[in-house]
Amino acid sequence: AFPFSTMPITADVLAVLQQEAQKCRTPNENSQVEKDECMLSFDSPFSPQGLYTNLNTWKSYGRDYAELDSKATGQKLYLYQKKYNVIKPQKSDDASVAEEADTEPTKLAIGVDGGFTGFDSDTEVQTEHMLCVLPSFTLIELSENDIPSAVSQCIAGIVANKGISAHEEFKAWHGDDDDEVKESMHSDALVQLALSDGMRPSPNRDDWKCSECGEKENLWFNLSDGYIGCGRRQWDGSGGCGAALRHFDASGKQYPLSVKLGTITPKGADVYSYAEDSMVTDKHLATHLAHFGIDIMQQEKYDKTLNEMEISLNKDFIYGAIVESGKHLQHVCGAGLIGLVNLGNSCYMNSVLQSLLAIPELKRKYLESASQLLLHAASSSSSENLANDFVTQFAKLMVGTMTTRYVQQRDESLTLDLAKGKQVYGADYVPRSNKDKKKNDGGGDEEDEGVSCVAIKPRMLKRLVGAGHEEFSTNRQQDAVEYFRHFVEFMNRQERTHAALLDKTVPSLKSLFRMQLEERLQCVQSGKVRYSEAQDIVLKVDVDLSLASNYAEYQLQLKQQEQQEQQQQDGDGDSSMTDKEKNKVIPNIPFERLLQKYLAE
Numbered sequence: 001a002f003p004f005s006t007m008p009i010t011a012d013v014l015a016v017l018q019q020e021a022q023k024c025r026t027p028n029e030n031s032q033v034e035k036d037e038c039m040l041s042f043d044s045p046f047s048p049q050g051l052y053t054n055l056n057t058w059k060s061y062g063r064d065y066a067e068l069d070s071k072a073t074g075q076k077l078y079l080y081q082k083k084y085n086v087i088k089p090q091k092s093d094d095a096s097v098a099e100e101a102d103t104e105p106t107k108l109a110i111g112v113d114g115g116f117t118g119f120d121s122d123t124e125v126q127t128e129h130m131l132c133v134l135p136s137f138t139l140i141e142l143s144e145n146d147i148p149s150a151v152s153q154c155i156a157g158i159v160a161n162k163g164i165s166a167h168e169e170f171k172a173w174h175g176d177d178d179d180e181v182k183e184s185m186h187s188d189a190l191v192q193l194a195l196s197d198g199m200r201p202s203p204n205r206d207d208w209k210c211s212e213c214g215e216k217e218n219l220w221f222n223l224s225d226g227y228i229g230c231g232r233r234q235w236d237g238s239g240g241c242g243a244a245l246r247h248f249d250a251s252g253k254q255y256p257l258s259v260k261l262g263t264i265t266p267k268g269a270d271v272y273s274y275a276e277d278s279m280v281t282d283k284h285l286a287t288h289l290a291h292f293g294i295d296i297m298q299q300e301k302y303d304k305t306l307n308e309m310e311i312s313l314n315k316d317f318i319y320g321a322i323v324e325s326g327k328h329l330q331h332v333c334g335a336g337l338i339g340l341v342n343l344g345n346s347c348y349m350n351s352v353l354q355s356l357l358a359i360p361e362l363k364r365k366y367l368e369s370a371s372q373l374l375l376h377a378a379s380s381s382s383s384e385n386l387a388n389d390f391v392t393q394f395a396k397l398m399v400g401t402m403t404t405r406y407v408q409q410r411d412e413s414l415t416l417d418l419a420k421g422k423q424v425y426g427a428d429y430v431p432r433s434n435k436d437k438k439k440n441d442g443g444g445d446e447e448d449e450g451v452s453c454v455a456i457k458p459r460m461l462k463r464l465v466g467a468g469h470e471e472f473s474t475n476r477q478q479d480a481v482e483y484f485r486h487f488v489e490f491m492n493r494q495e496r497t498h499a500a501l502l503d504k505t506v507p508s509l510k511s512l513f514r515m516q517l518e519e520r521l522q523c524v525q526s527g528k529v530r531y532s533e534a535q536d537i538v539l540k541v542d543v544d545l546s547l548a549s550n551y552a553e554y555q556l557q558l559k560q561q562e563q564q565e566q567q568q569q570d571g572d573g574d575s576s577m578t579d580k581e582k583n584k585v586i587p588n589i590p591f592e593r594l595l596q597k598y599l600a601e
Contacts (some may be wrong), residue, residue: 007148012135017148020077024055024154027161032056035158036079038062038387039069040374040402042456045127048083048412052132055154059386060501061378068378070134079155080132080139083160084420085123085413087431094167122432129159163404165459170210184280186256192291192586199226205302208261212243217303219262220272223288224255231260248274260302264289266296270305279306300596331453338401339455348480349462352487356509357401365506366391367398374399390494391463391501400456405422407454465490480536486511488537513537543597548587557585 009017025419027033035053037044045051052066053059053078055518061069068184070076120458131140133148140147142155193199201208201221209216209231218240227247230240240460244258256275257280263270273280282288286296334341336358340350356362366373386392400406422429465487467474472486494501522529548554 009144021148021150024150026154026157028310033058033161033163034060035163040378041460045081045083047409052078061432067135072379078132079158080130083124083129083418086126086417087123087423089425090430090432181279187282189282193225210243213241219545220258221261222255226292265301265307333407335402335404335452339456340455344475344478347480348483351480352484354396361506365503366395367402370399372393387460391498397458413458541594545587547593548589550588553585554587
């Protein structure tokens with residue numbers, strides 16, 4: 001079976017289809033369809049037993065909970081989804097080069113045309129959709145002519161719908177509609193000064209340089225007075241000296257629009273509004289350039305746009321500097337060693353959740369009673385609101401991260417994916433290996449990385465905890481401490497609402513972190529002292545590098561860096577991982593030392 005066998009429609013099954021067809025609701029493209037993840041677990045269409053989507057509620061369940069949902073809702077018809085991550089067959093060197101050229105990103109996005117494909121370009125997804133009749137879990141091919149039209153239309157609508165998760169991930173990586181470049185409010189009434197000899201740019205672009213530092217790259221031309229200056233410095237040290245922005249400030253902020261030289265074409269250019277602090281469009285760009293003798297129809301692109309620069313920075317970013325490349329790291333997974341996938345600027349949330357999940361009291365409250373909590377949720381009359389039930393979603397997270405459920409699923413899926421690969425490519429199918437990829441990339445025989453890691457996506461919990469919050473409901477980066485405070489308060493309110501379901505002998509998360517702080521203020525002149533007290537759940541401790549256990553080695557490294565020239569770059573102008581970076585000394589500061597110093601003060 002693959003993984004289940006299908007059956008022709010028998011008379012009794014046909015009777016069920018005809019009777020249940022009227023319960024099916026057909027979604028449109030804007031409908032909220034939970035089609036990518038089980039409401040009560042992190043099972044997905046990639047799980048060994050697939051995913052079952054209720055044709056009435058549009059909620060999905062893994063095999064463990066589908067029958068419980070059927071009993072709770074009275075629904076018998078479900079869409080069965082099964083996806084396989086099939087590794088592509090081995091390829092020749094020529095095919096590798098051609099394929100990599102085809103997959104170069106052109107957008108700062110993930111999961112959209114022209115965007116990043118992630119780290120799985122050597123895999124392709126094979127998908128199966130079938131109609132499932134519960135409680136027998138009878139699977140029916142969608143090509144069967146006897147399936148009622150109402151059922152077929154409902155399934156087609158669910159399959160065509162992007163799903164809530166895809167919509168959120170698209171916004172996270174591609175940007176909200178609010179991020180779309182808009183027309184500048186200054187384009188109609190832009191002030192342009194009368195020309196003087198110093199304002200007209202040279203017809204020879206080799207003469208163009210920053211008026212402040214002399215650099216000839218990443219130059220911005222002010223459309224009011226013709227000033228040429230560098231763009232701002234980027235997070236990796238690239239970019240410019242920021243002269244263009246300083247000129248805007250120095251001019252009394254009267255000349256807001258600048259165009260990036262090298263991006264001007266007959267179709268337009270990169271235009272930035274310092275007054276609006278964003279990229280904009282200028283519908284009069286051709287006229288504004290003509291004021292300085294620049295014919296937009298004769299211009300050709302020779303420099304990267306801001307979007308292309310940002311893509312390049314993300315594409316070539318040295319992740320090894322974060323994960324300590326060059327050092328022997330053992331990849332592990334298991335109960336308590338399950339990762340959380342970045343859902344788009346969600347690292348602040350992931351770091352907080354990973355810390356909280358290690359607290360013994362939370363394990364007692366949610367993990368030990370997870371089976372009862374999840375079964376109660378699946379069987380309750382309010383099962384349609386599971387995505388908004390915090391206790392259910394946190395118990396689900398506990399099971400996902402603190403058990404080996406998804407390690408086992410990964411191992412089972414590898415076997416199923418290999419069998420699917422042979423079905424697709426033939427019996428002589430040989431999947432690509434990491435060694436083949438490294439050989440094509442010019443790499444050596446380093447140990448494979450990441451092959452044993454397992455991670456889950458806490459999408460429903462993120463959506464629930466952030467709902468209605470001005471910042472945490474967005475896909476922008478956030479402060480982890482602020483999210484921790486918000487999460488603790490949110491959890492405290494939710495646990496009071498669901499107190500009957502939880503172990504009352506286990507203290508709340510807020511009470512575990514709550515502390516009484518006493519502050520002592522002394523007047524320098526009079527010597528008088530005033531004491532004040534306050535409650536808090538966060539202790540702010542300054543990090544003193546001199547307390548590092550390897551402080552001497554760290555200081556030596558700083559001295560060596562001062563004596564060395566600025567880091568060289570590779571031939572493409574992108575940073576490369578040097579031996580110095582691989583052996584970089586990272587200060588190791590024991591928390592006990594920080595706490596002792598804080599208490600001593």
